[in-house]
Amino acid sequence: MRRIHILALTLLLLPLVFVATPKGSVIEGVVVDFQGPVPFATVRSQGQADCTRTDAAGKFNLRRRENATRVTAAKPGYRIGWTPSNRHPIQIRLAPLPSEDNFDYTWIDPVRDSKKPNNCGNCHGAIEREWAGSGHARSAVNPRVLTLFGGTESPLGKDWNLLEQHPLGAGVCASCHAPTMSSPTLDYDLRSVNGVAARGVHCDYCHKIADAPTDKLGTRFGRDGYELLRPHGDEQLFFGPLPDAVRPGDAFVYAPFYKESRYCASCHEGVIFGVHVYGTYTEWLQSPAAKAGTQCQDCHMTPTGAMTNVAPGHGGIERAPKTLASHDFPGGSLAMLKKCLRLEVRIRTEGNRTQVEMTLTADNVGHRVPTGFFDRNLVMVVEATDEAGRTVDAHDGPRLPAFAGANVAGQAGVLYAKTLTDDAGRTPLPFWLPYETMTDTRLHPGQPDRRTFTFPVVTKLRVRLLYRHLWPTVAERIASQDNELVILDQDLTAK
Ligand code: HEC
Ligand code: HEC
Ligand code: HEC
Ligand code: HEC
Ligand code: HEC
Structure with missing residues (x-):
């Protein structure tokens, strides 16, 4: 009976022994605002991952960190507060956020300039x-954006030219492309963007x-x-x-x-x-x-x-x-596209035909491919040659339309894009023109797209995956050199 009693006592004591820490290794303090204690603020030694929360009385205990010289506190609705960690007693003051936005604020330029210390x-x-x-x-100054934005000087003439085709709509572009632009005339004409607003x-x-x-x-x-x-x-x-x-x-x-x-x-x-x-x-x-x-x-x-x-x-x-996050925001770059697109090709020759099964999958991507700008388009194309080296046409399977570009038009392949078509059948259209139907054939993340093409017996295949920023028919009119990215270009033997 007595022995059991002692055992129970030591069990009770054990946790106490471990929790009690030597004096000086804990920072005790309080977080306050101008009215009094602030409960539920997050407190940490600056730069350290571990943190604690203040109790209902605004008080906290925090493990001391040798190399941290400041203790900080944060809570929604307040500025981050701090105090040197060698103060006694520790009191951190939190200042509330201003209640109103300042419409007259002058934006600060991002670019380094020793004469402007706040940059x-x-x-x-x-x-x-x-x-x-x-x-x-x-x-705000991207040549492709300004070209489509248009105006009389656009190399696209009156077509694919927002200012020519839908001038009243031109004000919307700045809200995302130049969010700090001010426009005394309220037309938000991107061509006149200047100063910090031109930093986009x-x-x-x-x-x-x-x-x-x-x-x-x-x-x-x-x-x-x-x-x-x-x-x-x-x-x-x-x-x-x-x-x-x-x-x-x-x-x-x-x-x-x-x-x-x-x-x-x-x-x-x-x-x-x-x-x-x-x-x-x-x-x-x-x-x-x-x-x-x-x-x-x-x-x-x-x-x-x-x-x-x-x-x-x-x-x-x-x-x-x-x-610490990076700010380079890679988008539809070759590296990013290669990282997420996977093409599997199966070739089977039987009797008098060669069947090519292509499966394209977008993985490790958070949205459809392509995503982003409306005119982005992706093309999967397969060309075949027979024993004599002649190009042969597929007699079954999808074909690429003329607007997929002169380098692939009519060939066996698939176009992944959003396209608008008007009642006269014209396609693709810029997104600011009236349209009848919208087609969206882009890849869904994680969902393989399998297509089968049937050729007469062939010996060689060339498969390509091409990504375009703008429609080829538009890009060639503005002599855009870097419009097309070749994600994959591979020769295969069909044996
Ligand atoms: C005089 C130097 C200086 C200038 C100029 C400066 N910063 Fe900082 N900034 C700092 C320091 C110091 C920190 C805190 C770094 C730390 O705690 O490790 C910081 C931190 C930040 C943070 C992190 C805040 C958070 O809670 O995540 C942001 C965002 C930031 N700065 C934005 C800007 C922007 C935008 C500008 C220009 C308008 C700017 N800074 C100009 C020195 C500067
Ligand atoms: C498109 C909006 C955007 C722009 C432009 C931007 N930031 Fe950020 N910044 C963010 C976001 C979002 C985070 C948080 C990212 C995360 O933690 O995953 C961040 C994080 C930070 C941080 C915290 C440390 C870090 O790298 O995570 C600092 C400092 C900072 N930005 C400064 C700057 C400065 C300086 C510039 C301009 C040269 C800038 N930011 C431009 C959105 C932006
Ligand atoms: C104020 C508006 C704004 C915010 C906020 C913003 N973006 Fe953007 N983003 C844009 C615009 C406009 C472009 C197009 C720039 C261009 O190519 O002209 C863009 C382009 C991009 C691109 C493509 C870049 C390239 O080189 O092709 C990526 C990726 C991107 N943003 C990711 C993000 C992420 C992630 C966030 C949030 C952390 C974010 N953006 C927040 C407006 C914004
Ligand atoms: C799992 C990773 C992942 C996530 C999450 C993700 N993306 Fe992406 N993103 C990619 C990859 C990979 C690409 C390149 C393929 C492409 O262009 O579609 C890309 C491309 C882009 C592009 C460029 C599209 C183009 O072709 O011009 C933009 C813009 C973009 N992402 C914005 C975003 C925004 C905004 C979010 C969140 C709402 C987001 N992404 C979430 C991986 C991701
Ligand atoms: C909702 C915000 C938003 C609005 C409004 C907007 N854009 Fe964009 N724009 C973006 C984003 C985000 C991207 C980048 C997407 C990507 O990289 O694929 C972009 C990309 C573009 C691109 C492709 C740039 C390139 O280098 O390939 C063009 C062109 C463009 N926008 C033109 C316009 C025009 C013209 C308008 C006005 C009618 C407009 N945008 C309105 C957000 C916007």
Whole structure:
């Protein structure tokens, strides 16, 4: 009886012994705002993954970290607060966010310039270089965008020319391509964009996004779909994914939704002139990637592993490289396309015919392929030659239409694209013209597309996968050299 008693006592004591830690290794403190204690704030030593929460009285206990010199606290609705970790007692003050956006705010240029100390690139050199190579940096001055935007000087003449064909609609393009453009005449003519607005989708704009509601998605897009919070006076205010960023004198706001797809939605989803022109976000919602919890940022802002400090020499601290996202936003590049497209070819010759079965699959992608701009098109094409080296036509299987481009027209193959056709049968059309039908043959993520082509007996095959930014018929009229990317071009023996 007595022995059992002692055993039970030691069992009770054991946890107590392990929990009690030597004095000095725990930081005790309190988080307050101007009214009093702040419960449920997240507290951590700056740069450390482990964190704790304040209790109902705003109090916290945090394991001390030798190399962390600051303790930080964050809570939605407040700026990130901090204090040196060697203070006694520790009290962190949280300042609430301004209640109103400042419409008169002057946007800051991303590009480094020693005469303008606030320019982001002065301190965030590596991030600026990544961003400068991305589509976001070009979005307001991209020659392809301006060509289709058009006007009298467009090399496309009056066709595929927005200003000629639908001038009243021209104001919408800036809302995503130049979100900080101001237009005294309210026509938002992209051709006149200048100053910081010409930097397109730039740092200061993206990091003033305070919320990204998705309730009016598609019909409210670009800047009209975002809630911004721009500071008044000389203070700075940036929203971002780090819960513990500190730059003395300026303020940061921890915004976890910067790691979520919905952050990107307003600019990557848009019903324009009644046409579902941009659909990447809703495609993502239906994708296997979304079900697995994989966000746009996971694939398009993947940490490079090279960056350990976002503002080295300018107040940034060393951080785990896998926590720092990259800003190069790779899109429909050759590397990205190769990464996600897989083509399987089976060849069978029987009697007097050769059957070619081609299966194209898009994997490890968060949306349909191609996605993004309306005119993107992907072509799978197979050419066959017989023993004598003559090109032979398939007598069964899909064929490519003339508008798929002179280099593949009429050949055995499949076109993956969105196309508009009008009542006179004209196709493809620019998305701003009236149309009768819309066809969408693009690949679905994770769903193989299998096609069979039947040829007379052949000996050699050439299979190609081609990606185009614009329709070939449009690109050749503006002499666009880099319109077509060759994802695959392979010769096979049909034996
Ligand atoms: C298209 C909007 C967009 C633009 C443009 C943009 N950012 Fe970001 N930024 C983000 C998002 C989203 C994240 C969070 C990504 C994540 O954590 O997965 C982020 C993260 C950051 C971070 C936190 C550290 C890191 O790398 O994760 C810093 C610092 C930053 N951005 C600075 C900049 C600077 C400087 C520029 C311009 C040179 C810039 N951003 C341009 C959206 C943008
Ligand atoms: C303010 C609007 C805006 C926001 C916010 C935005 N984008 Fe974009 N994005 C654009 C525009 C406009 C383009 C087209 C640029 C061009 O090619 O002219 C683009 C292009 C891209 C491209 C293609 C780049 C290329 O080189 O082809 C990718 C990928 C991309 N965005 C991903 C994202 C992701 C991921 C997010 C969210 C973290 C995001 N974007 C947030 C407007 C935005
Ligand atoms: C004088 C130097 C300096 C300039 C200029 C500067 N930053 Fe920073 N920025 C910092 C420092 C320091 C940090 C904190 C780094 C850390 O905690 O490791 C930071 C952090 C950030 C973060 C992370 C916030 C978070 O909570 O995720 C963002 C976003 C950011 N800056 C955006 C910008 C943008 C946009 C500009 C230009 C408009 C800019 N910065 C200009 C020094 C600067
Ligand atoms: C699982 C990884 C993955 C996810 C998640 C993902 N993407 Fe992509 N994305 C890719 C790959 C791979 C490509 C290249 C294939 C292509 O162009 O369609 C691509 C291409 C793009 C392009 C360029 C399309 C073109 O052809 O011009 C844009 C824009 C884009 N993604 C935006 C987004 C946005 C916005 C989200 C979130 C709503 C997102 N992506 C989610 C992998 C992903
Ligand atoms: C809802 C936001 C949004 C609006 C509005 C918008 N765009 Fe875009 N635009 C984008 C995004 C995002 C991309 C990048 C998609 C991709 O890379 O495939 C893009 C890409 C493009 C491209 C392809 C650029 C290239 O280098 O191949 C052209 C051209 C273009 N847009 C023209 C226009 C025109 C003209 C308008 C006005 C009628 C317009 N856009 C309105 C978001 C928008």
